[in-house]
Amino acid sequence: MPSKQDKTPSKSGCMSRRAFLFRSSAVVGGTVVLTHIPGMEGEALAAEIARYPRMLIGKLSQLKVDKPVAFNYPDKGANSQSLLVKLSAEAGGGISPKHNVVAFNSLCTHMGGLMGATYKPADQVLGPCPLHQSTFDLTRHGMVVSGHATESLPQVLLELDGDKIYAVGMLGLIYGRHDNLKS
Amino acid sequence: MADSNSTPFYHPEDKVPLPPKNAEVLTTCCDYCSIACGLKVYRWPVNSPDGGPKKSQNALNRNYPLRPGQGGWVGPNQYTQATHKGRLHNIAIVADHKSRVVNVGGGHSIRGGCIAQKVYNPQKPTQDRLQHPMIRINDILMPVTWDFALDIAAEVSKHVIKKHGESAWALKYYSYQFFENTYALTKLALKSINTPAVSQHDHPAMVNSVPGWVDIGYDIFSASHEDFSLADCLVISGTDPFETKTTLWNHWILKGIHGNNTKVIMINPRRTAGVAYAAKHGGLHLDVNPGSDTVVHMALQRIIMENGWEDKEFIKKWVANGWETDSGFGQGTRNTPWQWRTTWGKFQVKGYEGSPKHFKEWIYAQEESKPEVAAKIAGIDVKKLYQAAEMMAKPKANGERVKTSICIEKGNYWSNNYLNTASIGTLGAILGCGGRPGQVITRLGGHQRGGMSGGKYPGWKSPYKVPGRRRHRLDLDRWLESGHVRFAYVVGTTWIQAMAGSSALQDTFKRLVKLNPNQVRSFDKQTIIDTLKKRVDSGGTVVVNQEIYLRDPIGNQYADIVLPAATWGEEDFARANSERRVRLYSKFYDAPGEALPDWKIAAMFAKKMGFHGYDWKDSNEVFEETCRFSRGSRKDFNAIRVMARRKGMKAHDYLRSFGTTGLQAPLLIFGDKLIETKRLHDYNRKDIPDTGPQGVTITNKRLLAFKTQTGKLNLVKSPWKLWSDFYDFMQPKDDELWISNGRINEIWESGFDDYERRPYTQQRWPMNFIELHPDDAKKRGIESGDLVAIESKRVPVQTDFNLGVKGGDMWFSGLMKKGHIKLATGSLSAVAIVTPAVKKGVAFAECLHTSQPVNNIAPRVPDPITQNYRFKIATGTVRKIGESHFKHTFAQMTFKRRDIV
Numbered sequence A: 001m002p003s004k005q006d007k008t009p010s011k012s013g014c015m016s017r018r019a020f021l022f023r024s025s026a027v028v029g030g031t032v033v034l035t036h037i038p039g040m041e042g043e044a045l046a047a048e049i050a051r052y053p054r055m056l057i058g059k060l061s062q063l064k065v066d067k068p069v070a071f072n073y074p075d076k077g078a079n080s081q082s083l084l085v086k087l088s089a090e091a092g093g094g095i096s097p098k099h100n101v102v103a104f105n106s107l108c109t110h111m112g113g114l115m116g117a118t119y120k121p122a123d124q125v126l127g128p129c130p131l132h133q134s135t136f137d138l139t140r141h142g143m144v145v146s147g148h149a150t151e152s153l154p155q156v157l158l159e160l161d162g163d164k165i166y167a168v169g170m171l172g173l174i175y176g177r178h179d180n181l182k183s
Numbered sequence B: 001m002a003d004s005n006s007t008p009f010y011h012p013e014d015k016v017p018l019p020p021k022n023a024e025v026l027t028t029c030c031d032y033c034s035i036a037c038g039l040k041v042y043r044w045p046v047n048s049p050d051g052g053p054k055k056s057q058n059a060l061n062r063n064y065p066l067r068p069g070q071g072g073w074v075g076p077n078q079y080t081q082a083t084h085k086g087r088l089h090n091i092a093i094v095a096d097h098k099s100r101v102v103n104v105g106g107g108h109s110i111r112g113g114c115i116a117q118k119v120y121n122p123q124k125p126t127q128d129r130l131q132h133p134m135i136r137i138n139d140i141l142m143p144v145t146w147d148f149a150l151d152i153a154a155e156v157s158k159h160v161i162k163k164h165g166e167s168a169w170a171l172k173y174y175s176y177q178f179f180e181n182t183y184a185l186t187k188l189a190l191k192s193i194n195t196p197a198v199s200q201h202d203h204p205a206m207v208n209s210v211p212g213w214v215d216i217g218y219d220i221f222s223a224s225h226e227d228f229s230l231a232d233c234l235v236i237s238g239t240d241p242f243e244t245k246t247t248l249w250n251h252w253i254l255k256g257i258h259g260n261n262t263k264v265i266m267i268n269p270r271r272t273a274g275v276a277y278a279a280k281h282g283g284l285h286l287d288v289n290p291g292s293d294t295v296v297h298m299a300l301q302r303i304i305m306e307n308g309w310e311d312k313e314f315i316k317k318w319v320a321n322g323w324e325t326d327s328g329f330g331q332g333t334r335n336t337p338w339q340w341r342t343t344w345g346k347f348q349v350k351g352y353e354g355s356p357k358h359f360k361e362w363i364y365a366q367e368e369s370k371p372e373v374a375a376k377i378a379g380i381d382v383k384k385l386y387q388a389a390e391m392m393a394k395p396k397a398n399g400e401r402v403k404t405s406i407c408i409e410k411g412n413y414w415s416n417n418y419l420n421t422a423s424i425g426t427l428g429a430i431l432g433c434g435g436r437p438g439q440v441i442t443r444l445g446g447h448q449r450g451g452m453s454g455g456k457y458p459g460w461k462s463p464y465k466v467p468g469r470r471r472h473r474l475d476l477d478r479w480l481e482s483g484h485v486r487f488a489y490v491v492g493t494t495w496i497q498a499m500a501g502s503s504a505l506q507d508t509f510k511r512l513v514k515l516n517p518n519q520v521r522s523f524d525k526q527t528i529i530d531t532l533k534k535r536v537d538s539g540g541t542v543v544v545n546q547e548i549y550l551r552d553p554i555g556n557q558y559a560d561i562v563l564p565a566a567t568w569g570e571e572d573f574a575r576a577n578s579e580r581r582v583r584l585y586s587k588f589y590d591a592p593g594e595a596l597p598d599w600k601i602a603a604m605f606a607k608k609m610g611f612h613g614y615d616w617k618d619s620n621e622v623f624e625e626t627c628r629f630s631r632g633s634r635k636d637f638n639a640i641r642v643m644a645r646r647k648g649m650k651a652h653d654y655l656r657s658f659g660t661t662g663l664q665a666p667l668l669i670f671g672d673k674l675i676e677t678k679r680l681h682d683y684n685r686k687d688i689p690d691t692g693p694q695g696v697t698i699t700n701k702r703l704l705a706f707k708t709q710t711g712k713l714n715l716v717k718s719p720w721k722l723w724s725d726f727y728d729f730m731q732p733k734d735d736e737l738w739i740s741n742g743r744i745n746e747i748w749e750s751g752f753d754d755y756e757r758r759p760y761t762q763q764r765w766p767m768n769f770i771e772l773h774p775d776d777a778k779k780r781g782i783e784s785g786d787l788v789a790i791e792s793k794r795v796p797v798q799t800d801f802n803l804g805v806k807g808g809d810m811w812f813s814g815l816m817k818k819g820h821i822k823l824a825t826g827s828l829s830a831v832a833i834v835t836p837a838v839k840k841g842v843a844f845a846e847c848l849h850t851s852q853p854v855n856n857i858a859p860r861v862p863d864p865i866t867q868n869y870r871f872k873i874a875t876g877t878v879r880k881i882g883e884s885h886f887k888h889t890f891a892q893m894t895f896k897r898r899d900i901v
């Protein structure tokens, strides 16, 4: 069940204009326009997103369940390799009516192992990392399932505009960078 | 924006400042597991420029972005701020990417990788560090001065010792938190006070964890990390180093699997990532029932010997014959653990083979060594025993011996302590393990090796008498329960949840401390002292807890006096790791408030009690004093002091000059040459002159031979019947399951750093959990994410200080018959994780969760042979209470399987 705060409509003109359609992470089953964030008002949120480029990365109608699509974000520079995946299950931060479309940077946040080819459909997990076997749960914001990474996989924030999927921001630091926006 | 989309309380950063070129760089090591990865601390003042992404612009000397696999990344959890000499600084703590030992190239685990978040920072969850001494007045802990608190502690201590004897004054402390501290604490307890009422954080008494090897003659930390990449076959029992000794796995064991084709055999009821990975790469998983290892070892021995695959040459040269065994067991005077265990014929054999009194014939005569019988007891496919024996011992096609190494941890020795360690030790002996590259036998270790004893344990003062002329060291938990501890000095351990049968132990503390009518209700020092004296004279206990956080319940509920300690990073300290590598752990920031290092508090306390020999000015002086007491030991580091003197340096500074590499002990000096030791029992070693000991250098026998009188290994028996009465009692009855427990990768055992104060880790593990096999879960209507209650109404707790007179008195059945076992209750809640990775009939929870402690249901009947607890083999019922918050939310916890490889 969605919680109260998830239902709070956005007061931010900026938000509605950009028509965010990613669901709040906090609760399964809450499909909502991005809304109240504890400790962060709409404008602050907008400002944070404003740091990142808005980039068209795919079309919802063309995504197939469990077939990840590679893209680069927030730039084409080193370590920007990311995956857009339509999962067979709902996910925190997932877009689409089923809340099952998510995107993550695909470098392991332990020591940068390349995990672009390691998606495990049965478990909606990325990994094991080829270097030291860390695994990450794509339904739960890239949280480490088992392993050594010192942060979750950076989640790419998505926005759905009609059928178009845009990458609009990122949670967490890309491995090997000191600032996501400096490559 | 990131925050809401991740979790309600954790905001992952998307940028981190880099240390500038002129940042100060200090070396230290990780504070957690026994591997002790080398770390570099970068420090630069807040409000001074940060570094840039070019190599020429940052102190890491790296071009950003880094390439995959390149060490030296500063992630969000590697950065914090702290004051240094009163000024706020940026701090980045990064695994040393220049390291050529231990964590070569800058490896680290999730635990040590986040260690910057351990640093006291008033803006972060570490802000509740203890800062001032406190005294409980009207049941509220109130700040007082050091003098006020210690005057009271000292006066009450003196009274207790005078009136109730030194055995009424107890020290419960960590065995590992740096040489300087353990030395000072034990100097006070063992040398100055000379009490037998001392025990460490993980044992009820001052005992060895691997007593079987003590009797056989194996040192418990003989290997070097490199050995793990050199073995053909690596047998790992009772742990998964992927989870618990991460860099050993990530660097050294993976190097073996991929570079040397090492086959790894894991003996463990659970399939964790390392187990699954090993199995996938030609290894084998022996998914034994908890507590059944001994029969597995015996069956392997039988198969190996029946096929003639034992290392005959090694046995001939290094295994003692009958006469040698007799002399080899004479390891001390009458009252030593060796003597009690090995006399009376229970364990001793006449040598390898030749008569029914020899080892081989004894194994053949045991019903439990028959593979089918052993497989049934262990609950495994018998084929796996044959397969494992082949992998360990069957000669290669070219006739060469397989190089096999064995390593063990707590799943092995905290279930059936003596028999498991004895039988895996003798398995090692017949396989030729010990002293050769890739052919070693060792513990992997838990905490690091920071113990130094400042005095000799007064064994003769222990009142714990067992049949024959034998005496065990004092079981402090039972001593407390029996009302003999009047003053408890508890340093750096959660005495209660860390011990077995902890609910019953908590009742004891409540009775002796809280329910005693003599409670402090005044700020007048003399009145406080008089009240506490009345408490102890009326049979109660006064508790002093020295800690970095207020821990519940020992500090929060029971301590009369709380003393704030300074820790890792707040003082210069020295310590060894699991390959005996000694390093300097630099102080790099100011301790919070008035907190002081434990050595210093112990010294102030001792002086107030009127003892001499505590006038150290700094931790270096303590270290220099400890050096000579390390002589001849596994971590003999006396050479550091000697070399430093020759160079006119402080010993700490000399050690510091070796950075994260440190020095691998035992250290020897020949002429002006310092010689390190890669592995013990290294009988092929050539760098020790045969002129014998020189000056300050001791060439202990264990350097070139084994640790017995003769230098040869003593084989010992492992009679199953010495365990089976207790094991039968512990077997799950009705709808009970085995409730085993242990560590998991993401959480170090000092939960106060991880799941209590690290949002990133709290996100992953917000509560204790219990892994259940799908069949067991289904039967109970449990799904992943359900909140369950785990309970036992029959937690056996050994009581009383009865004297053992007849042979069987002190075995479990004897104690039961005479009424010295009480059945206590224990319960905890946990979040269910349903996974085929755990064996059917076995459930598994995290071992040291302080608010949902699984030790509540762990049996408190120490191994009667060795006084080790059997933490890992609890039993209990599991029933659903409802759904946890995490079942239907995405922000915290995940229920995905952890064995995906």
Ligand code: SF4
Residues within 6 Å of the ligand: B030, B031, B032, B033, B034, B035, B036, B037, B103, B107, B108, B109, B110, B111, B112, B113, B245, B246, B247, B248
């Ligand atoms: S492997 Fe052990 S020593 Fe190394 S970083 Fe992790 S916890 Fe620390």
Ligand code: FES
Residues within 6 Å of the ligand: A108, A109, A110, A111, A112, A113, A129, A130, A131, A132, A133, A134, A147, A148, A149
């Ligand atoms: S780089 Fe991925 S687990 Fe180490």
